[in-house]
Every structure is written in structure tokens, then in C-alpha cells.
Amino acid sequence: MTNPQIETFARQIREKLPTHDSPEQAAGALKKDLTSIGFSFTSEMDQNLAVALEQVIASLEDVEILRRSSLIKKRDPWYKGPGSKDVHWPALKGYLKNSKGWDENTIASIDESSSEVVSLLANPNNESFRHRGLVVGYVQSGKTANMTSVIAKAVDAGYNLIVLLGGVTNKLRAQTQRRIEHDIVNRHRHFWQLYTTEQNDGDYTYPANGSFTMPVPGRAQLVVMKKITSRLETFRKTIIDDKGKPKTPLAILRQLKVLLIDDECDQASVNSSNNDYDMTRINAEIRKILRALPAVSYVGYTATPFANVFIDPYPLNQNDLDDLYPEDFITTLPRTDGYFGAREVFGYAPVDPDGPESPEEAGRNMIRHVPDEKLKLLRPIRISEKDSFHPQMTEELENAVLWFLLSCAIRRARGQYEQHMTMLVHTSPYIIQHERMAKLIKQWIESNLVELTSDFGEFQNKMEQVLKEETDQVPLEYDGIYSLADLRPHLKSTLDALEFAIENGESFERLDYTLEPKTYIVVGGTVLARGLTLEGLSVSFFLRTSMQYDTLLQMGRWFGYRKGYEDLPRLWTTAELTSNFRALARIEEEIREDISNYRKHGVTPKEFAVRVRAIPGMAITAASKMRHTYRSNISFEGRHVQTIRFDHQSDTKVAGNWEAAVQFVDDVFAKRPFETQGGGKRHLAREVSLQEVRKFLVAYDICEHHMDLKKDLLLGYIDQAADRLQEWNVGIITPTGKREAEKPLGVLGQVNAARRSQLKDNERGYADIKALMSKSDILIDTMDPETVKSNGSWAEIKNDRPQIPLLLLYVIDGKSEAQSTSRKDLDAVSDLIGIGIVFPGTPDQAGDYFSVGLDAPVPEQIASEEELLAEALDGAVDE
Known part of the structure; x- marks a missing residue:
């Protein structure tokens, strides 16, 4: 039983909890405060307050961490879910519900999965620890929401320095900083000390005093920095210099409980040099940071764990530096309701292959193929042509642009004026081609602007045809009649709002979804392939190929959440890319199934080596990241x-x-x-x-x-x-x-x-x-x-x-x-x-698998984590 007054009382009790010993005390204080300002409590109000108190007490009971999706190294459990004194998670939960409008089921899923991840971290009440784990999500699947929830709960549980490696570009770092501030920091700004900001020059630099500050109970420090050598080196030298001498006093260092989150951890973090004694610099700096900190949990987040599971669990120089193999846990995030991913795009094997497929088995009919003979008109075939080639407006590209304009008009007709709308064009890795493709589309729209919004003419016939073909193949799922005449006013407002953005390694920061709703056609390269979120993406024109599983999967920017316009997304691509993606979807599911199968048999991450089927002609990940893998004996056992x-x-x-x-x-x-x-x-x-x-x-x-x-x-x-x-x-x-x-x-x-x-x-x-x-x-x-x-x-x-x-x-x-x-x-x-x-x-x-070569040392060869840490700290004291 609930009513608005009960919900209000429950919220107010939770708000008072951090300053009281129990929910009962908080409820008593609430009644006292309300009485002091003139409220006269009736028997009904007392009853409502009692019900609200019961709800709060029930919500604070220990959560059973089921570990449904995790491989873990055996250890004592320590985290049983949010507690009555928590500050940051209740605030984030309320923000997600009240400001972002998330439904109860989505919040409950995030709550459960983030509690599982926090339970897998090291206990921050321990004096020292070095912990390494991997969280496997889905591309564009709310991975960041889980990450922010984990941060909030980890700080509530006792972690006091949060370090987040937010991509390798200013755009990704700034995007991550903004998200963390909006979702967590701004809820209780006075509890946070920030070493970085969202500005272009806001990346990590040496603190004014050259050291981290002594943590204050109940407060936390935050660093969001790019994953590049110079920043990592600066961060590490704030802890300890090249000679091992502490730059942050040991008294402070021993009080820091660090959660280091590596977003897109298979990018740049994985050691890809030729041998373990010659580590790549980014990998080396991350490993040095982990060695320098007395108490740190390192957690990698990725949708493509292919590179990470190929790290050797037993590196040759493990006594010198930790590698980043997820030794302590590997966990998979659940697939939440409303996610629009490979299963929706490609469907799955029908239950009855003899009969017609159900719509779910067939997948949404959203893929349109660009014939191979048209590719030479859209992108340079050879690298020698990249400077001289000029793309042409093919029928397929024209249809894609027209459908994007129509989809924006349909969304506006549905009342989604206040939402972002984006089209992605990704045809070539070359920067000069991004500029020429954007110019081609922009000039095409400008030269046909009048015809696009008139009542008759060739373009109106073309748009009528595109609208009919697309809605015949994927019927509109929401009420309303969307004839071209109905959509024409919305088409005009779409064209008025339309902006072009070029996103690549050399472009200025062009995309900005932080203020008013945007309607974008985005043309770009690698920066769009990984990490950068394209809000309201409904149409993709995607020809860029990759010969690696992880890069190809990360390029699936059309996956994500499409609430209110699930019937509108379209993808123009090649038949070959479609085939590879369909195969890749099966491989990705196999990895998750393998993690589940191994968990049932009590296998620890160090004993675990995910085997990834090799698609002919496609590498799993960059060959340099696979130094510890070998082609294992082929086995079809149980398959x-x-x-x-x-x-x-x-x-x-x-x-x-x-x-x-x-x-x-x-x-x-x-x-x-x-x-x-x-x-x-x-x-x-x-x-x-x-x-x-x-x-x-x-x-x-x-x-x-x-x-x-x-x-x-x-x-x-x-x-x-x-x-x-x-x-x-x-x-x-x-x-x-x-x-x-x-x-x-x-x-x-x-x-x-x-x-x-x-x-x-x-x-x-x-x-x-x-x-x-x-x-x-x-x-x-x-x-x-x-x-x-x-x-x-x-x-x-x-x-x-x-x-x-x-x-x-x-x-x-x-x-x-x-x-x-x-x-x-x-x-x-x-x-x-x-x-x-x-x-x-x-x-x-x-x-046909690639697999980690487990040349495991015998137990006496492995020094304990505690011994290595003690030696490092003793050495620092001697200095």
C-alpha cells in the first residue's frame, strides 16, 4: 500500500538517514521537524509515517549478492548491498528516477548489477590490496550507468579516491567527466574534491602542493583523465617518482583506498609490445600506478573482452610489475530491457526452422545493403587515391539521407522535439574523406532544399517512395498516420535544425549534446568507432571495414536504447559486413555463455581462458595483443x-x-x-x-x-x-x-x-x-x-x-x-x-579457437601480493 504522502515520508526519512543511527531515529526526527513548523499529525499521518518507515527498513536489508554472472577468486564476502548510512547511491538513484525519468525496472537492474560488481572489489577496510577485475557489457548498453552506480556505491562503502581513465581523446574524457559530475558529484558537491574538469585544459596535472591530500572520512577525490602516457606518468609521479621515492607522503598514501576504472580497457591498456620485458608505455604506466598504490582495485570495463582475455595470467616479469589480467574476477552485465542490439538487428535461430520465422527470430528488417559495385563511388579503394578521390551521391546514400530526414519528422510528429536526433556516416578512415563526404551531403541538401519541402516535384515522389518502402518493410509501431503531407511541417523544422559535424582525430570538438536538442549528420572516423556516444542515433551509413573482432564490434554505434523510435533505425552497409556482424553476435554470446558455464564449475579467473572462434580472414584483436595466445587443439566436445x-x-x-x-x-x-x-x-x-x-x-x-x-x-x-x-x-x-x-x-x-x-x-x-x-x-x-x-x-x-x-x-x-x-x-x-x-x-x-597459453608456475614461484607490497613500501621508507 502506498500513496503520495507515504512516498514523500519515505524519501524524507532516507534523506535524514546519513545523520542518524537508524531509520527509526530518522523517522522520529522527521516528525519532530514537521511538528516544529506547525504540522499537526493526524492518526492517518502517523499511520502513513509508519508504513513509510517499514518501506525504508525493508529497502535497507542486506542484499544477497548472487554472483549470477561472475567468475571470482575465492575470498571472504564483504559487501551486501547499500547501507542505511549511504549518501551517494540514494542520491544517484533518486536522480535517475526523478530527473532522468528512468523506470523502476531499469533502476532495479542497475542497482543489482552494480552491487554485484562492488561486491567483487577488494574490501576498502583492508589496509592493503591489489585487485584486478573485468566487467563485460554490451556496446552502447548503459555500461556507463553501471560504472557511475559502482562509483557511488564504492564511495559509500569506503573507497576515497576514484580514478577513471576516460578514453584517449579530449572529447571522450570531457564526455566522461561531465557524466560523472552530473550523475554523482553534483548531488553532493561538498563531499567531493575534483582534480580534473570538463574543460579542454581540465585533464590531470600535478596538484598545487605536488601531492594527493589526506582523505577526509565521508568524502572522496576524483580524477578523470585521458589514457595517454603523459597524463598517466604525471599521475604516477604524484604518487612516487622514477626512483621509487614517495611524492605523496606515506601517511596519506596508506589512507588512500583507490578505485581505478579503465573505460574501454581493451583500448591502449593491453600490453601490445613484442615481449614482456619491453612493455608499451601506456600499459607500463598503468602497471606502475597499480604497483605504487598500497590499496587499489583496478576494474576494466569493455564490450569487447577479446584482447583482455589474451593477457598472460602468468607474465614472465610478474615479480617486477603486475599485468592487467583480470585475476580476481570477470563478470558480465545483464542485458537490460529496451536494449537495441545484435539480437534485435539480426534475430536468432528459429525454434522451428521448417516454419516461418517470428518477427523476433528474423530480427528487425532494418539493414539495407550497398552493392559492392557502388563502393568505388563512395570511398577510395586504394590508399594512394585518398587525396584525389571525391565521393559521389549514390542512390543508397541519397535514400539514407532522405530516410533520416523522414525519421526526424516522424519523431517530431510523435512529440519528440526535445530529443536529440543523429545520423552517422562512416565510410573511410581518411580525414580528408570525412571533410569531402560532409561537404557532398551538405551541398546536396542545400541545392535541393526547396524541393525537399515543396508540395510536388521529383523529390516529393522520391520521398513518397522511400517512406512507403521503409514503412512497408518495418511498419510504424506507434499510433498516428504519417503521410508525407502530415510530415511536411516537421520536415521543414528538421531541415531548419539540421547541423553537420565532422568527428575525427583532428577535428575540433563539434558534437555537443549538453544543451538544447540537436539534429546532427555526423561524418567521421575512428573517434566514432569507440566510446563516443551519438545521442538519438537512428540512421547509419557504414562502409568502413575492420579485420578485427573488437574494432568491428565497437563500430556498432547503432546499438543502444531507442525508446519511442524502435521502429525507425536503419543501417546501410555491405553484405559482407552484415555477415561478419551476424557471426560476431554469435561469438559474443558464446563468450558470455562460456563465463556462465565456467562459473557453474567453480573456475577462477586465473584458471579461465575464454576461447574465441576465429572468423576466416578476421583477426580477433590486434595481433600484437595476442602474444600469449596459441591456436589450441580443435575441440567440438559438447557442441x-x-x-x-x-x-x-x-x-x-x-x-x-x-x-x-x-x-x-x-x-x-x-x-x-x-x-x-x-x-x-x-x-x-x-x-x-x-x-x-x-x-x-x-x-x-x-x-x-x-x-x-x-x-x-x-x-x-x-x-x-x-x-x-x-x-x-x-x-x-x-x-x-x-x-x-x-x-x-x-x-x-x-x-x-x-x-x-x-x-x-x-x-x-x-x-x-x-x-x-x-x-x-x-x-x-x-x-x-x-x-x-x-x-x-x-x-x-x-x-x-x-x-x-x-x-x-x-x-x-x-x-x-x-x-x-x-x-x-x-x-x-x-x-x-x-x-x-x-x-x-x-x-x-x-x-577453431585461439586461447591463452597457460604455462602456469608452481605455487612456490609466486610471491604473495602482501609480501611484494611490503617490500615496495619498506624500500620507499628506506629512501
Whole structure:
């Protein structure tokens, strides 16, 4: 039961808590204060005050830290959630609710996930500690909100110096400083001492007294600085000089409890020099800072942990300097409601591949492909052309700009005048090309300004066409009729408000979302690829390629929150980039699943090495950051694989696979009968020999465009694991219905063919069907496949399977028609044969992986953290 008066009383009790010993005392003080200014408490008001007190007491009970998403080194728990005396988190929580308008569910999610991260830090009540952890979020997913919540709670818990490494550019640092000040510092400004400001010259410099100040109980000091060598060196020399002599007095140093947060920690922080004895300077300075501070928790935040998990947990010179391997914890942030990410863009494998995809499985139909032949008109193909090349206004770029203007008009029609609206154009890494692309778009709009807002003419027809095509493909989700006539007044206001910004390493600070609402077309380069938030992003024209997982994922600036305009975002890009992103989305989910799987088995971060599948032709991260990795033995243990890409126009390969399947079926049937299921539509043979299976797999052609299924690696693993794979079960999966294959499948005769249409707009000549297997298929050889449930996760369902390898054959109708707007007809030269394999075992390895080489030292070789710290401090005292 609640009412406005109860809510007011509860808020006022919380406000008084920091200066009283208990909620009861705070409630009594509140009643006394109100009575002293003339309020006469009625029995109803007393009852409301009592209810409010109960709510406050309930909210302050210890929070159970479930550690649902974390790998942790074993240690004593110390943090059980916000306490009654906390100052900064209650203020931030209220600010998020009252000023930013966040809903209760979002705040509750941030509250829970930030409490988990704080519980993983070192206890600030300890005299000394050196702690290292990694927080894995999603691109543009509220990572900063979690970070600010962690800072607020950490200060409440006893940390008194917060150091935040906010990117490598002035723009990113200033953006981070502003966010921290607005969200935390300004709530209780008198509790904070700031060493940095949001001004261009506000980065970290030596304090006036050349030292950090003695921390005051209940207060905190803040540093937000760029992650560049000069600033890091200046910060370190405020603690200790190059000779190890303290610059901040030891009496002060021992009182500092430091939380060092490294935002985008896979950028610049990871040691990328050739060997451990020649560390890169940024990495070295961060490590020196960690060594110089007696009590510090280092926490890296990233959406792309690929580089971090390749740090050697056992560096050769660990006794000289700590590396940044997240030894103490690795945790993943939850995927909050309203997040618009890879799952929304690309969808996921359908539950029933035979039937039409649901809208969620298909993903939003927001991607528009730029044909390869148009690329030469939009960006220089060779570096030698970067100074002479001038981009042209292609139909695709024109459509993207028009849709952006229309999307802004639609948002204005929805009453979103007070919100930012942005288009991103990212086509080239070259600065001169950013300037020319911005000039091209600006001149195109200016020269057609009258036609864009008139009642008739060529442009009106073009805009009518774009509006119809886009809203046909992605229907508008909010009430209202948006004809071009309805939108015309809003189009004019959009064009009046439109600004252009160039964002790259050499541009002045152009983007500014801090004051009035902005309507931007932003053209830029690397600075847009990482960290810099583009508010209200609805349209991206994105052609820049990257051959690294982490950079490519970070370039996904179109991910984030799109409340009130989830139906409007569009992405113009190449078919190849779309394919890579779709594969990357699966890889990213695998990392999170691996962390979860290892957590269940009690694995610590130091024993943990995330294995990342290698996309052919794409490095995981910069090769220099992978010095400690090696290509591990390929293992498909506990995994299931399936063919989803086919050379469907190749007569030779299609016919060859059919012949291989016929021969295999005949060979299997010659030695044992097939069991039939589902009214004779599914067939199962048990105890098929490895030799028979291998013979078929050698004859079967797997499309080379598979990202994660290579024939030589598959056969290599099967040969290596032959002792455990001697007997197989083999299933023939055919659907019910009247679609029959063109030819008989050997001794089985005429069989039904499954419908699998292909994804649209593939320029590489293969057909991608997205998914072949369903969960129910892999239960074909269970004791009673009709009763076993197939609605759990893949891992749960595989637990119900016998520990026997299973090979499934699928007959696919070569003339399969598209069943949704995201698909097109399969259009194969003949019926296809697809295969799926389910391997027994525990899925702790899979695919073609790179992995940390754990050349672990024996325990007596590792000095304790406390011994090393004591030696460092004793040495400083001797100086």
C-alpha cells in the first residue's frame, strides 16, 4: 500500500538517514521537524509515517549478492548491498528516477548489477590490496550507468579516491567527466574534491602542493583523465617518482583506498609490445600506478573482452610489475530491457526452422545493403587515391539521407522535439574523406532544399517512395498516420535544425549534446568507432571495414536504447559486413555463455581462458595483443554444428552431396535396419561405425563460406577423438507434409523435403539459411523422443541425450519459397543435403579457437601480493 504522502515520508526519512543511527531515529526526527513548523499529525499521518518507515527498513536489508554472472577468486564476502548510512547511491538513484525519468525496472537492474560488481572489489577496510577485475557489457548498453552506480556505491562503502581513465581523446574524457559530475558529484558537491574538469585544459596535472591530500572520512577525490602516457606518468609521479621515492607522503598514501576504472580497457591498456620485458608505455604506466598504490582495485570495463582475455595470467616479469589480467574476477552485465542490439538487428535461430520465422527470430528488417559495385563511388579503394578521390551521391546514400530526414519528422510528429536526433556516416578512415563526404551531403541538401519541402516535384515522389518502402518493410509501431503531407511541417523544422559535424582525430570538438536538442549528420572516423556516444542515433551509413573482432564490434554505434523510435533505425552497409556482424553476435554470446558455464564449475579467473572462434580472414584483436595466445587443439566436445551455408548454384557440389548421402544411407541400411518415427517421416539407425560416418563426411562438401565449420578441422577433431567416437547414431530428418524430394534417397525411396529459404542480399554467391536444426531433432535417439521436452536451452536439451555422437541428414527442397520479408527463395539447382552433428561431452571448448597459453608456475614461484607490497613500501621508507 502506498500513496503520495507515504512516498514523500519515505524519501524524507532516507534523506535524514546519513545523520542518524537508524531509520527509526530518522523517522522520529522527521516528525519532530514537521511538528516544529506547525504540522499537526493526524492518526492517518502517523499511520502513513509508519508504513513509510517499514518501506525504508525493508529497502535497507542486506542484499544477497548472487554472483549470477561472475567468475571470482575465492575470498571472504564483504559487501551486501547499500547501507542505511549511504549518501551517494540514494542520491544517484533518486536522480535517475526523478530527473532522468528512468523506470523502476531499469533502476532495479542497475542497482543489482552494480552491487554485484562492488561486491567483487577488494574490501576498502583492508589496509592493503591489489585487485584486478573485468566487467563485460554490451556496446552502447548503459555500461556507463553501471560504472557511475559502482562509483557511488564504492564511495559509500569506503573507497576515497576514484580514478577513471576516460578514453584517449579530449572529447571522450570531457564526455566522461561531465557524466560523472552530473550523475554523482553534483548531488553532493561538498563531499567531493575534483582534480580534473570538463574543460579542454581540465585533464590531470600535478596538484598545487605536488601531492594527493589526506582523505577526509565521508568524502572522496576524483580524477578523470585521458589514457595517454603523459597524463598517466604525471599521475604516477604524484604518487612516487622514477626512483621509487614517495611524492605523496606515506601517511596519506596508506589512507588512500583507490578505485581505478579503465573505460574501454581493451583500448591502449593491453600490453601490445613484442615481449614482456619491453612493455608499451601506456600499459607500463598503468602497471606502475597499480604497483605504487598500497590499496587499489583496478576494474576494466569493455564490450569487447577479446584482447583482455589474451593477457598472460602468468607474465614472465610478474615479480617486477603486475599485468592487467583480470585475476580476481570477470563478470558480465545483464542485458537490460529496451536494449537495441545484435539480437534485435539480426534475430536468432528459429525454434522451428521448417516454419516461418517470428518477427523476433528474423530480427528487425532494418539493414539495407550497398552493392559492392557502388563502393568505388563512395570511398577510395586504394590508399594512394585518398587525396584525389571525391565521393559521389549514390542512390543508397541519397535514400539514407532522405530516410533520416523522414525519421526526424516522424519523431517530431510523435512529440519528440526535445530529443536529440543523429545520423552517422562512416565510410573511410581518411580525414580528408570525412571533410569531402560532409561537404557532398551538405551541398546536396542545400541545392535541393526547396524541393525537399515543396508540395510536388521529383523529390516529393522520391520521398513518397522511400517512406512507403521503409514503412512497408518495418511498419510504424506507434499510433498516428504519417503521410508525407502530415510530415511536411516537421520536415521543414528538421531541415531548419539540421547541423553537420565532422568527428575525427583532428577535428575540433563539434558534437555537443549538453544543451538544447540537436539534429546532427555526423561524418567521421575512428573517434566514432569507440566510446563516443551519438545521442538519438537512428540512421547509419557504414562502409568502413575492420579485420578485427573488437574494432568491428565497437563500430556498432547503432546499438543502444531507442525508446519511442524502435521502429525507425536503419543501417546501410555491405553484405559482407552484415555477415561478419551476424557471426560476431554469435561469438559474443558464446563468450558470455562460456563465463556462465565456467562459473557453474567453480573456475577462477586465473584458471579461465575464454576461447574465441576465429572468423576466416578476421583477426580477433590486434595481433600484437595476442602474444600469449596459441591456436589450441580443435575441440567440438559438447557442441552441436550444422551446415547453414550452401554452394546452391553449383551443379557439381549439389549433385556430389546428394550422391554421398545416397551411398551413405545404402551402406548404413545394408548392415542394420532404420527405426521409423513420426508416422514414417523420420528415420534412425543406431551403432553406425566411425568408419562409415567418416567416409560420408570425406565425400560431403561443406561450403567454404562457413564461419565456424571447416571440413579439415572437423575431420581432424574426429580423428583425434576417435577412441570416444567409435559408434554413432544417424538420423534422417524429414518433415511432414506433401513436399517430396525430386529423387529417391537411396533405399529409403521418396522422402519429404524441408523448406529452408535463404537470407536476402548475399553477394558472395552462397545461400545462408540461418538455421538447419531444431531442438527436437537432436532428441531423435533418446529413449522416448515423443515425451522429452524440447523447449529448454540447447545445453539443457543435450543433457537429456545419450552420450553418443549423433549425425543428422536433412533433405532440403531446392525450390523453397521465402516465408518472410527478410528471406528470398532458395533457388538451388536441385535439392540440397544439409548435415548436423551433436557431439557428446562438456562444452568447455569448441570451434577453431585461439586461447591463452597457460604455462602456469608452481605455487612456490609466486610471491604473495602482501609480501611484494611490503617490500615496495619498506624500500620507499628506506629512501
